[in-house]
Amino acid sequence: xxxxxxxxxxxxxxxxxxxxxxxxxxxxxxxxxxxxxxxxxxxxxxxxxxxxxxxxxxxxxxxxxxxxxxxxxxxxxxxxxxxxxxxxxx
Amino acid sequence: xxxxxxxxxxxxxxxxxxxxxxxxxxxxxxxxxxxxxxxxxxxxxxxxxxxxxxxxxxxxxxxxxxxxxxxxxxxxxxxxxxxxxxxxxxxxxxxxxxxxxxxxxxxxxxxxxxxxxxxxxxxxxxxxxxxxxxxxxxxxxxxxxxxxxxxxxxxxxxxxxxxxxxxxxxxxxxxxxxxxxxxxxxxxxxxxxxxxxxxxxxxxxxxxxxxxxxxxxxxxxxxxxxxxxxxxxxxxxxxxxxxxxxxxxxxxxxxxxxxxxxxxxxxxxxxxxxxxxxxxxxxxxxxxxxxxxxxxxxxxxxxxxxxxxxxxxxxxxxxxxxxxxxxxxxxxxxxxxxxxxxxxxxxxxxxxxxxxxxxxxxxxxxxxxxxxxxxxxxxxxxxxxxxxxxxxxxxxxxxxxxxxxxxxxxxxxxxxxxxxxxxxxxxxxxxxxxxxxxxxxxxxxxxxxxxxxxxxxxxxxxxxxxxxxxxxxxxxxxxxxxxxxxxxxxxxxxxxxxxxxxxxxxxxxxxxxxxxxxx
Numbered sequence: 365x366x367x368x369x370x371x372x373x374x375x376x377x378x379x380x381x382x383x384x385x386x387x388x389x390x391x392x393x394x395x396x397x398x399x400x401x402x403x404x405x406x407x408x409x410x411x412x413x414x415x416x417x418x419x420x421x422x423x424x425x426x427x428x429x430x431x432x433x434x435x436x437x438x439x440x441x442x443x444x445x446x447x448x449x450x451x452x453x454x
Numbered sequence: 455x456x457x458x459x460x461x462x463x464x465x466x467x468x469x470x471x472x473x474x475x476x477x478x479x480x481x482x483x484x485x486x487x488x489x490x491x492x493x494x495x496x497x498x499x500x501x502x503x504x505x506x507x508x509x510x511x512x513x514x515x516x517x518x519x520x521x522x523x524x525x526x527x528x529x530x531x532x533x534x535x536x537x538x539x540x541x542x543x544x545x546x547x548x549x550x551x552x553x554x555x556x557x558x559x560x561x562x563x564x565x566x567x568x569x570x571x572x573x574x575x576x577x578x579x580x581x582x583x584x585x586x587x588x589x590x591x592x593x594x595x596x597x598x599x600x601x602x603x604x605x606x607x608x609x610x611x612x613x614x615x616x617x618x619x620x621x622x623x624x625x626x627x628x629x630x631x632x633x634x635x636x637x638x639x640x641x642x643x644x645x646x647x648x649x650x651x652x653x654x655x656x657x658x659x660x661x662x663x664x665x666x667x668x669x670x671x672x673x674x675x676x677x678x679x680x681x682x683x684x685x686x687x688x689x690x691x692x693x694x695x696x697x698x699x700x701x702x703x704x705x706x707x708x709x710x711x712x713x714x715x716x717x718x719x720x721x722x723x724x725x726x727x728x729x730x731x732x733x734x735x736x737x738x739x740x741x742x743x744x745x746x747x748x749x750x751x752x753x754x755x756x757x758x759x760x761x762x763x764x765x766x767x768x769x770x771x772x773x774x775x776x777x778x779x780x781x782x783x784x785x786x787x788x789x790x791x792x793x794x795x796x797x798x799x800x801x802x803x804x805x806x807x808x809x810x811x812x813x814x815x816x817x818x819x820x821x822x823x824x825x826x827x828x829x830x831x832x833x834x835x836x837x838x839x840x841x842x843x844x845x846x847x848x849x850x851x852x853x854x855x856x857x858x859x860x861x862x863x864x865x866x867x868x869x870x871x872x873x874x875x876x877x878x879x880x881x882x883x884x885x886x887x888x889x890x891x892x893x894x895x896x897x898x899x900x901x902x903x904x905x906x907x908x909x910x911x912x913x914x915x916x917x918x919x920x921x922x923x924x925x926x927x928x929x930x931x932x933x934x935x936x937x938x939x940x941x942x943x944x945x946x947x948x949x950x951x952x953x954x955x956x957x958x959x960x961x962x963x964x965x966x967x968x969x970x971x972x973x
Contacts, residue, residue: 369707372575372576372579373572373575374570375575375579376571376574376575376576377575378517379575382516382520382958382962383519383574386523386524387518387523387952388525389524389954390523390526390527393527393922393951394527395516395532396947397527397530397706399950401531401534401940401943402534405535405538405891405936405939405940406537406538406940407537407538408537408538408541409537409538409539409541409930409931410537410541410542410544410545410930411934413541413930413931416779421545422545422621422622422623422624425542425545425546426620426623426805426809427624428542428621428867428927429542429802429805429927430802430805430806430933432542432838432926432927433799433837433838433927
C-alpha cells in the first residue's frame with residue numbers, strides 16, 4: 365500500500381511538465397523566505413530584546429506596554445505612580 | 455532598542471503588513487473560486503461521462519495550479535512580520551492566535567497537500583469518484599484554511615472568549631467555540647469566501663470570452679462561461695446578503711468604522727445611507743465646522759435599517775462616538791472618548807501596580823489592583839491614545855473604498871444575470887462588446903476584493919485589537935530603517951513573483967484546453 369502511494373507520487377512528479385516549473389518557483393520562494401528573509405531580516409524581536417535587557421519575555425512585554433503608555437500620555441509616569449499610590453492608600 | 459516610537463515606524467510597519475496582505479489576497483480568492491468551479495465541472499463530467507467536461511475541468515485545474523504555486527506561502531511572510539515588527543501584539547494575542555493558525559497550518563498541509571496531488575496526478579490512476587472527491591476536498595481544504603485565518607482576523611475586530619493574564623501579559627483563550635464561531639467570524643468568513651467565488655467566476659467568464667474573441671475553442675468557452683455565470687450569480691447574491699449582515703455586525707461592535715464608512719459625523723434616528731457622494735476635502739478633523747460632503751444622495755432610513763434592523767433606529771456618528779452620552783441598545787449610556795481614555799489609563803496604572811505588588815509578594819494589594827485592572831480592561835487600549843482625534847479612522851479612504859466595493863458588487867450581479875439571459879436568448883459568440891466587458895471585469899473583481907479589505911482593516915484604525923491594543927503599542931521597538939528595507943525587499947520579491955505568475959498564466963491560457971487525452 366505504502367509502496368503504491370509512493371509510486372503514485374513518483375510517477376506523478378516524473379510526468380509533470382508545467383508542474384516542474386511551478387515546483388521550481390515554490391522551491392526558490394521557500395528558500396528565499398526561510399534561508400534568507402527569516403534568517404537575516406526577521407529576528408524574533410522579543411527574544412532578542414528581552415535577552416539584551418536580561419529579563420524574561422513577559423517582563424519585557426510588560427515594560428514595553430508600560431513605557432509606551434508613558435510615551436503616549438505626557439503625564440503617564442506620574443499618573444501610573446500617582447494612581448499606584450492612590451490605590452495603595454485605598 | 456529605540457528610545458521612542460515614531461509615527462514613521464508605525465506607518466512603515468503598517469504599510470509593510472498591508473502590502474504583504476494585499477499581495478497575498480491577489481492569489482487566495484482565485485484559489486477559492488477556481489476550486490469550486492473546477493469541482494462543479496468535474497462533477498458534470500462524473501455524472502454525464504462527457505469527455506469535453508473533463509477537458510474543461512482539466513484546463514481550469516491547470517490555471518488553479520499556477521495560481522496556487524505562485525500564491526502558496528505568501529501568507530507566511532505575514533507571520534514573520536508578527537514576530538519581528540509586531541512582537542508586542544504577537545505576544546499579547548499569542549494564545550488566541552496559536553490555536554486557529556495551528557489548525558489552519560495542519561489542515562492546509564495535510565488536506566491540500568494530499569488531495570491536490572491526487573487531483574493532479576490521479577487522472578486515470580484512481581477511480582472517477584475518488585478523483586472527484588479529491589478535487590472537492592482540495593477546495594474544501596483551502597476554504598477551511600480560510601475559515602481559521604478569518605477567525606483570527608475576526609477576533610481582532612471583535613475580541614471574545616479570552617481573559618487577559620497580567621502575569622504572562624498574554625490573552626488566554628477561555629472559550630474556543632466563542633472564538634471560532636463568533637458572529638463576526640461567521641459573517642466575515644461567508645462574505646470573504648463569497649468574494650473569492652465571485653472573482654473565480656469573473657476570471658473564468660473573462661478567460662472564456664478571450665477564447666470567443668479569438669474565435670477558438672468556442673464550445674469549451676461557452677461551457678465555461680455558462681458555469682461561471684450561474685455560479686457567479688449565486689455567489690454574488692450571497693456576498694451581497696452577507697455584506698448586509700457584516701454591516702449589522704460592524705454597527706454593533708465597531709460603530710466608529712461604520713460612521714467612517716458613511717462619512718457620518720452627526721448621527722441620529724432614521725439615518726439615510728449615502729448612495730452616492732463626494733466628500734469635502736476641506737474637512738480635516740471631526741471637530742471642525744466644515745460640512746463633510748460637497749454633494750450626496752441618501753437612501754432614506756437605510757443606514758438605520760442596516761445598522762439596527764429598524765427604520766428609525768439610532769446610529770451614532772463620529773462626533774457622537776467621541777462625545778458619548780447617547781443611549782446604547784442595552785440601555786446604558788455610551789462613554790465619551792475622554793472617559794474611555796481615562797479608564798484605559800486606569801487599566802495601565804492598575805497593571806503596573808499589580809505587577810509591583812506581585813514582586814513585593816503583597817497578595818492583598820495584588821488582588822485590589824487586579825480587580826481594578828479587570829474592571830477597566832475593556833478600555834485598556836485607550837490608555838495609549840494621546841489625542842481623541844486618533845480614534846477616527848481615515849474617512850475618505852473608507853468612504854470611497856466601501857463604495858467601490860459595493861458598486862462593483864452590484865455590477866457583478868447585473869453582469870452575471872445579463873450573461874445568463876443573453877446565453878439563453880441569443881448567441882454570445884459574436885457579441886464582442888460582451889467579450890471586452892468580461893475581460894475588463896477580471897481586474898475589477900480584484901479591485902472589489904482589495905477595497906473590501908481596505909475597509910475592514912483601515913476602518914478599525916487605530917486598533918490592531920479593537921479597544922484593547924492600538925498600533926502604537928502593538929509594534930516592536932525596532933529601527934524604522936529596517937522595516938523600510940524589508941518593505942522594499944518584499945515589494946521587489948512579490949512583484950517578480952506576480953510577474954512570473956501572470957506570465958505563466960497567460961502562456962497557459964494561450965495554449966488553451968487539451969485537444970486530446972494525451973496532452
